[in-house]
Amino acid sequence: MHLLFICSAALLLFLPASALSRGIVDHGHWNELRDLTHNASHDDSQAKSSPPLVIDTFKNPTRNDLGFWHGSGENLTVRHGPGYVRLFPTDPDQNFHTQFDSNACYSMIPWRNEYLHVIFEGTDQYSVSFNQHNDECNPKRRPFPGIADSVQAERYVVHPASEAFAEDDFAEDDNWDCADNVHADAGRKKHKHRKSKGGRRKHSQGNTKIPTGRRELYIPLAHFDIDFNRVVSVSFHGFYTHEPVTLYHVEVVPDVPMPSPENGHYRVPRKLPNGKLVLRCSRPNSFAFGIDDGQPQYSQQVMRILDEEGVRVTFFVVGAGLRDPTSNFTEFYKEMLKKGHQVAFHSNTHPKMESLPTLAEIDDEIIQSMQIFREQLGIESSYFRPPFGTVASRLRQEIARHIPNPSIVNWSVDVEDWLWADTSTPEKQLEAFFRSVEKGGNLAVMHYLHPTTIGYLPEFIRHVKSAGYQIMRIDQCLGDVSAPPL
Structure with missing residues (x-):
């Protein structure tokens, strides 16, 4: 008998606000209109040497440091604590958004050559997205969000000295190799994010060995192919293990750390080719x-x-x-x-x-x-x-x-x-x-x-x-x- 293949639109990452609000207890949903005094407009006169743009330090269970909504979608279980949010994913459609605005397009043009900096703990087996508003900058119009671009978090992790790699393990380019049946956290590729001396880390679904302690991501905003005049949120989704991740700090900074023994001689990888959504x-x-x-x-x-x-x-x-x-x-x-x-x-x-x-x-x-x-x-x-x-x-x-x-x-x-x-x-x-x-x-x-x-x-x-x-x-x-x- 022919198998039936059914696409469930309920599982799409970009859902109507009513769906995105699922899993949020006593919270407003992500496109709720709020009467806040925060002014989301910026001009290009801001210098690159300006302080980091702090987006979220998770001090409030419903609002980020910009004064706008943050929360989960698709029944993602979350646990809030003082200065952190812990995510317990069971499905790649589940997501956590932190918004730049609730009713308008937010211009990130002044920061377009800077870096998204994330401090986290736990698994790095997830995606990070910047989400673009629709053409009308109106959350009541379809689609909302309008579009997104995503990167794989594990490629941008700064490894501490205890996880340092030999210089010989650096690849000169980001060509893909031909290894089969490897876990996607290491990727079947040679990139400047390095392979371990013992070969690729292999994990089994649901039984991943997670490094302890806080870690950092530095992702060039230029790696997100969206219109930075119309930003609406940054999100964490695409979880492909059931291991938890704890978010402590999300901000945009002008620079990345210089390579050193302490950070495993970190170098930012190049942006991989990406299908257009x-x-x-x-x-x-x-x-x-x-x-x-x-x-x-x-x-x-x-x-x-x-x-x-x-x-x-x-x-x-x-x-x-x-x-x-x-x-x-x-x-x-x-x-x-x-x-x-x-x-x-x-x-x-x-x-x-x-x-x-x-x-x-x-x-x-x-x-x-x-x-x-x-x-x-x-x-x-x-x-x-x-x-x-x-x-x-x-x-x-x-x-x-x-x-x-x-x-x-x-x-x-x-x-x-x-x-x-x-x-x-x-x-x-x-x-x-x-x-x-x-x-x-x-x-x-x-x-x-x-x-x-x-x-x-x-x-x-x-x-x-x-x-x-x-x-x-x-x-x-x-x-x-x-x-x-x-």
Whole structure:
């Protein structure tokens, strides 16, 4: 029997404020409008020699040092103490945000050539992101946050002298080696962050040996590819072990420590290539449907609706479905390609890829997808939708290793079929869709897993048309020069 691959939009890192507020007890949620006197505007006259920009020292359980909200999302368990917050992750979608503002874009242009400095204790198996506001700097508009860029924390850790590495272990570049089945904390790469004398540290999921004592990260802000005129928060997420991490201090500083024996001759690594995260269409008045895999018995009905409505969409396809001859998915997607639809990657077996313990396992999901696309459909793609919408630095880096200039596509319109399609109130899918479009979303996620969702598809399409949008493929709505003309 063909396996069903279901993307749960509830697990996306960038969620509506109501979802991000989950896991916060008696706290305001992250885009709550606050009547604070803090002025978030800055000008370029600030000199580089100015004091550090202290973002968070965790003295208050609900607000950071800038006077704005900080807190957890996706049911991340947190424990506040005097001058720290301890995170107990169980899922890579869980996150902790500390905001620069609650209602407006925050300009970090004066600090764009400086460094994010984090003092922490515990695991370094997580991602750090800078999050950009949407175009309107309005938290009530979709998407919110607008976009993010992430780096892998362990690459930027300052190792104390007790963990010092021999100079011979420094690589001259950041080329990737070919070791297999290694834990992602060390990465399958040679970078200036160094390998240990005894080879890469190997850990097993949930049983990681964590260094004791406080450690530091120094991350160049230039390593975050966002618009620094529109910053909204810094966040910690993408946890791929269940080991806790304690945050003590988050700030922006002008310099990093000079290499010395005491800091293991620390050198900041270079920024690794990174897939671009996409949440909305950029072409004016455009709208795109990203349709993920579904049940084979509904495929012809989907094809007929798209033909009748005269629209083209993007299908994100799980490789395992193409390998299953009983699904007839290969023939279906070949036909959709002939009709002018876009077909793109959605992993090989649909795991939450950021939770996989090794980079080798992440790579396998990507490579197997690429292989089956070539063999069964005769195509390549540079577009990828992560299963469950879960994305952080490791997945973005690995995608970029295998696919030139990849686009990692999530969404700003959620049909919420995963939540309502198989309930007594399936019409809530329509409500969710209309609500997202009204708030400015223009890139949708849906599936063809349930007859109710497929039954609403014509209404989705007609609503978008009546709102003045032109429906097209995702590559077209992003202005991709390699996309076919409209």
